[in-house]
Amino acid sequence: MDKVWIAFAAALAVGLPAIATAWAQSRIGAAGAGTLAEKPELTGAIIILVAIPETMVILGFVVAAMILLM
Amino acid sequence: MIIRMAKVEIVGPKQDLLNTLDLLHNRGIFQPDPQLLERVELAPADRLQALVLDEQDLRERSFFQNLHERVAALLALLPETANGVSPLQPLPVMELLAELVDQHLAKAREQAGLLTECRQKSEDLEHSLVFWRALEPLLAGLPHASTLELFGITIRDTHQLQALEALLQERTQGRCLISTATTTDGELVGLVATDRSVAASLRQALTDERVPELPLDADLADLSLPRRIAALHQRLEEQLSRCRQIEAALMELARRWRPVYRRAESWLEERLSLYRATATAYTTRLCFIIEGWMAEAGVAALQADLNQAFAGKVVLEQQAILEEDLDQVPVMLRNPGYFAPFEIFSRLLPLPKYSSYDPTPLIGLFFPIFFGMILGDVGYGMLLLLIGFFLAKHYPPQHLPSDIGKVLGAAALYTILFGFLYGELFGDLGEQWLGLHPLWFDRGKAILPMGVFAVSVGVMHVLLGITLGALAELRRHHPRKALLKLTMLVAVLLLVLALVGWFYPQSWLQTGPLLIGVGILMPVLIAAEGLLAPLELLKTMGNIISYVRIMAIGFSSVLLAIVANRLGGMTGDVMVGILVAGLLHAFNLLLGVFAPTVHSLRLHYVEFFSKFLDLGGRRFQPWQKPPRKRAT
Numbered sequence: 001m002d003k004v005w006i007a008f009a010a011a012l013a014v015g016l017p018a019i020a021t022a023w024a025q026s027r028i029g030a031a032g033a034g035t036l037a038e039k040p041e042l043t044g045a046i047i048i049l050v051a052i053p054e055t056m057v058i059l060g061f062v063v064a065a066m067i068l069l070m
Numbered sequence: 071m072i073i074r075m076a077k078v079e080i081v082g083p084k085q086d087l088l089n090t091l092d093l094l095h096n097r098g099i100f101q102p103d104p105q106l107l108e109r110v111e112l113a114p115a116d117r118l119q120a121l122v123l124d125e126q127d128l129r130e131r132s133f134f135q136n137l138h139e140r141v142a143a144l145l146a147l148l149p150e151t152a153n154g155v156s157p158l159q160p161l162p163v164m165e166l167l168a169e170l171v172d173q174h175l176a177k178a179r180e181q182a183g184l185l186t187e188c189r190q191k192s193e194d195l196e197h198s199l200v201f202w203r204a205l206e207p208l209l210a211g212l213p214h215a216s217t218l219e220l221f222g223i224t225i226r227d228t229h230q231l232q233a234l235e236a237l238l239q240e241r242t243q244g245r246c247l248i249s250t251a252t253t254t255d256g257e258l259v260g261l262v263a264t265d266r267s268v269a270a271s272l273r274q275a276l277t278d279e280r281v282p283e284l285p286l287d288a289d290l291a292d293l294s295l296p297r298r299i300a301a302l303h304q305r306l307e308e309q310l311s312r313c314r315q316i317e318a319a320l321m322e323l324a325r326r327w328r329p330v331y332r333r334a335e336s337w338l339e340e341r342l343s344l345y346r347a348t349a350t351a352y353t354t355r356l357c358f359i360i361e362g363w364m365a366e367a368g369v370a371a372l373q374a375d376l377n378q379a380f381a382g383k384v385v386l387e388q389q390a391i392l393e394e395d396l397d398q399v400p401v402m403l404r405n406p407g408y409f410a411p412f413e414i415f416s417r418l419l420p421l422p423k424y425s426s427y428d429p430t431p432l433i434g435l436f437f438p439i440f441f442g443m444i445l446g447d448v449g450y451g452m453l454l455l456l457i458g459f460f461l462a463k464h465y466p467p468q469h470l471p472s473d474i475g476k477v478l479g480a481a482a483l484y485t486i487l488f489g490f491l492y493g494e495l496f497g498d499l500g501e502q503w504l505g506l507h508p509l510w511f512d513r514g515k516a517i518l519p520m521g522v523f524a525v526s527v528g529v530m531h532v533l534l535g536i537t538l539g540a541l542a543e544l545r546r547h548h549p550r551k552a553l554l555k556l557t558m559l560v561a562v563l564l565l566v567l568a569l570v571g572w573f574y575p576q577s578w579l580q581t582g583p584l585l586i587g588v589g590i591l592m593p594v595l596i597a598a599e600g601l602l603a604p605l606e607l608l609k610t611m612g613n614i615i616s617y618v619r620i621m622a623i624g625f626s627s628v629l630l631a632i633v634a635n636r637l638g639g640m641t642g643d644v645m646v647g648i649l650v651a652g653l654l655h656a657f658n659l660l661l662g663v664f665a666p667t668v669h670s671l672r673l674h675y676v677e678f679f680s681k682f683l684d685l686g687g688r689r690f691q692p693w694q695k696p697p698r699k700r701a702t
Contacts, residue, residue, distance in 0.1 A: 044418035
């Protein structure tokens with residue numbers, strides 16, 4: 001039973017930040033697409049901005065890995 | 071790197087101003103900055119004032135401006151020729167050119183007007199011919215065509231055709247017939263045949279419905295269709311011949327005069343830009359003063375040029391760059407061979423200030439390493455090296471694809487290096503087929519060691535950033551801020567060591583004293599930077615932990631490669647297996663280029679540069695002549 005809870009906790013640790021990241025990226029992506037229509041020269045900056053929320057899911061993954069391995 | 075700049079002051083007799091400006095224009099290495107002159111202190115009698123052109127200069131400028139407009143208008147009308155630009159010196163013949171340009175402009179305008187009219191007529195005739203040719207077979211099918219009234223019409227689509235048929239049948243009580251055909255242009259055209267008694271009513275109906283009737287000259291209306299088409303042909307030939315005659319006349323004018331006027335235009339542009347440049351000069355009763363910026367390496371050469379040109383009457387003096395000047399110093403970046411292609415990444419950022427750093431060498435140094443650490447696969451590295459080599463060789467240097475190729479090549483070399491360290495060749499294929507073993511650790515299994523390694527890289531990178539920030543503050547003559555940066559550096563270091571002692575207890579690494587050290591430094595930071603200092607410390611720790619993405623993205627990449635190999639193996643057929651594994655590896659390689667690039671850049675832009683880079687510099691834009699056109 002403990003294993004189930006550990007796996008569930010790990011899934012939550014990576015799943016919730018993944019949802020948050022997806023939501024943030026959808027908003028930034030939509031705004032970025034609008035920006036690119038007017039200023040295509042900002043492509044590089046927009047790609048970086050879209051990548052910024054990925055920190056959440058990466059940290060979630062680290063926490064999940066720690067839950068499973070430690 | 072940021073090129074060292076010099077603040078220079080150029081002083082000389084008032085009458086030499088235009089010649090001095092001309093020399094500076096020719097060299098193209100000096101950027102004037104009139105704001106610097108606001109700080110120059112002189113005796114009240116020698117008060118500086120903006121240069122006001124005298125009456126003769128104003129008259130001359132007005133003359134040149136007017137002439138430039140007329141020459142530009144003439145050149146816009148004349149066709150391009152292969153003659154290039156005449157080597158003629160325009161100044162001695164300027165008066166003559168001013169008279170000639172009016173005659174030539176009038177002639178060119180007249181010819182251009184005739185040509186436009188002639189081309190329009192030709193187009194109309196061609197249009198008519200297309201329609202009447204399409205309608206010719208329809209007319210042949212009509213009985214007693216001579217007793218009927220015929221209308222040629224263009225129809226938008228089949229819906230309009232149906233509506234039109236219904237309407238015309240109603241207006242003519244069924245005494246009309248519509249036939250349609252498609253022209254060679256793909257347009258739908260129709261021939262409406264009706265009794266002459268209802269022709270007027272039908273024409274009115276077409277007008278009401280805004281259905282365009284095909285244009286036809288009145289004198290051709292009574293001709294039979296074949297004769298009508300032949301007449302249209304003849305008229306078209308006449309118009310085309312006339313167009314060719316007018317074009318030849320214009321070309322002859324252009325062949326004789328365009329090179330001369332292009333040279334004159336170029337000279338006038340240079341002269342007018344010289345007059346505009348006088349707005350940046352200030353004068354006293356007898357002298358002019360210009361202040362500005364140039365690369366320090368070019369000062370001696372420009373001094374020698376001025377000495378030689380004005381026999382020592384115009385003097386250039388380099389001045390000290392004061393603290394209040396630092397934000398005004400324009401920035402020029404220039405990077406040596408290896409680093410130059412990495413400017414494609416630093417160009418995504420605003421220009422750094424003069425007292426800050428050029429981020430390009432730092433990106434050039436760390437980006438390929440981070441990329442290699444994330445992708446870390448000998449097979450993928452080899453493929454990227456080939457792609458990079460192809461791009462660098464196939465495209466001319468200094469072009470974007472070539473720069474991308476060079477950056478990809480550098481990143482691929484580190485990918486191969488880390489691939490050997492991780493023992494990866496297309497995932498675990500190297501281990502299965504070639505017995506390749508990790509020289510360091512297996513990323514697929516050693517998640518925690520890889521995470522610790524990634525965070526350690528983050529510690530070094532962020533601490534380097536804080537150190538560079540302290541050095542930048544020293545360069546800006548802010549020793550107190552530099553000291554604060556160093557205090558922050560020590561606090562971060564102590565906190566990191568405390569965390570290491572917490573997770574990996576060592577006898578020589580006591581968490582308690584280290585935390586006490588942070589506690590002692592905290593009031594200093596709060597006193598200097600306010601209540602945001604603890605937040606800044608936390609943010610820095612967050613920045614360091616963010617480097618764990620090096621492990622996380624690399625882990626996902628290696629797992630995808632292993633999955634590709636497993637799926638390929640599960641198919642049970644060699645060819646299908648190679649195809650499946652190949653497709654998945656190609657997808658992984660695509661991700662493997664995109665994700666490490668974006669995340670390595672993010673680590674630079676957000677985590678690293680935020681510690682020291684001061685953005686918002688002014689680009690160095692020296693006075694330069696407009697590019698000279700080719701001389702014959």
